[in-house]
Amino acid sequence: MTFDLTPEQDQLRDAVRALGRRYGHGYFVEKAKAGEHTTELWAEAGRLGYLGVNIPTEYGGGGGGITELAIVCEELAAAGCPLLLLVVSPAIAATVINRHGTEEQRKRHLPGLADGSQKIVFAITEPEAGSNFHRLGTVARRDGGDWVLNGRKCYISGVDEAGHVLVVARTEDSSTGKLKPALFLVPTDAAGLTRSKLDMEIVSPENQFLLYLDDVRVPADALLG
Incomplete structure (x- = not known):
């Protein structure tokens, strides 16, 4: 068993790291103190495909797994923007719906979870x-x-x-x-x-x-x- 990342996973890490640094810890703290949500960062991460990396491609995702999503979580947190709902919406809800939902439920919910327009x-x-x-x-x-x-x-x-x-x-x-x-x-x-x-x-x-x-x-x- 190897825990080395694939070249594609390394590229994902670099890309998400760059996104996180554009926002940074200052952005995160400013939003938190103002009682606001990290809406802009969530929306951009969705547009770039990072929120749906663990969702199958037929539902608008990246076709990866929990390792890819963990990379997204880690790099945004390392940049000072730890998004709690990454663990809730793409990780828990999307995974459960993909594995156990009906086809109609997958079609209804997974595309929105993948692009960030929906949160569960x-x-x-x-x-x-x-x-x-x-x-x-x-x-x-x-x-x-x-x-x-x-x-x-x-x-x-x-x-x-x-x-x-x-x-x-x-x-x-x-x-x-x-x-x-x-x-x-x-x-x-x-x-x-x-x-x-x-x-x-x-x-x-x-x-x-x-x-x-x-x-x-x-x-x-x-x-x-």
């Missing part, structure tokens, strides 16, 4: 359960052709920047009656989904939220996969 954040952590999905209290039940979600989530990053949140809930297994984990793509403007911003000690352009799901109704195709 991830909601698993809960006040009582932490990130232990065996103890999650957020539950989804069937109601006709829809799903109805109820629960609470905490320390969810970037909800104010995203169009959807990938919610980890539990559904009843009809064969055993036990609850099992499931993932739902929930629009951030869905009725019954409310959020409360958390005050954090760190200065960051990304915000953290408490999420409340009160009878949030989503269609059947919101269930991932």
Whole structure:
């Protein structure tokens, strides 16, 4: 096994390093102190194809993997611009949708994740359960052709920047009656989904939220996969 980068990966590292240096730590801190997001850097990284390096080419991505995305994360962080939502939207959401989503879900979401025009954040952590999905209290039940979600989530990053949140809930297994984990793509403007911003000690352009799901109704195709 070798951990040496390929020539293409070296070129990617050099290119992302140059982008990060054009913005720099001063830009990052200025945005954070002003309560603003790193919108310009995110948009340019998307236009250049860096946000979608791990997404298949048929959905507008670069066709690479998590190594390529790690390079993007590392070089922007080294330049003083650590983008937290890189770990959430392209790394978690895009990877899960690509591997486990339906073809319709891939076509609907992956191109926007690849070019940066769409962000999907991830909601698993809960006040009582932490990130232990065996103890999650957020539950989804069937109601006709829809799903109805109820629960609470905490320390969810970037909800104010995203169009959807990938919610980890539990559904009843009809064969055993036990609850099992499931993932739902929930629009951030869905009725019954409310959020409360958390005050954090760190200065960051990304915000953290408490999420409340009160009878949030989503269609059947919101269930991932």
